[in-house]
Amino acid sequence: MEILEKLPTPGPKLRPWQYGAAFTFGVFFGAVLYKSEVIRWERIHAMFRFEELHMYIIIGMAIAVGIPSMWLIKRFEARTVTGDEVPIKDPPFQRGVIYGGLIFGIGWAITAACPGPIYAQIGSGAFPAVATLVGAVGGMFIYAALRPRLPH
DSSP states (O other), rough: OHHHHSOOOOOSSOOOOHHHHHHHHHHHHHHHHTTTTTTTTHHHHHHTTOOHHHHHHHHHHHHHHHHHHHHHHHHHTTTTTSBOOOOOOOOOOOHHHHHHHHHHHHHHHHHOOOHHHHHHHHHOOOHHHHHHHHHHHHHHHHHHOOOOOOOO
């Protein structure tokens, strides 16, 4: 319970329409993940075996959208729906990013899921993804418990 006591307090409450908008966006995003087949185990494994370009094209499109989006957020000092500033800063390099990336990549290759698609997999009826969700949440708690002892 000590870990939970250190969690930040929630920010300002959203208006009801903002919850509805977030839910609608989430459902739309899940549908896009499903229709683009990025939640299919076969597609993920074909990517890691370098057998098809499908996933690389989708990742490339995400980068092509993300770069100008980040530029626009910085350029126009965009704010969140609650009016808070969107903090964007370049983090310093840490060796842990390499280790974390390797663990993430291995987990992605085994489960065919990164955090977003886990929910889309469950929503599409791929119920073994519940085990992936439990593992992801468990990993976050383990990291939170170990973080004070990790080098910064």
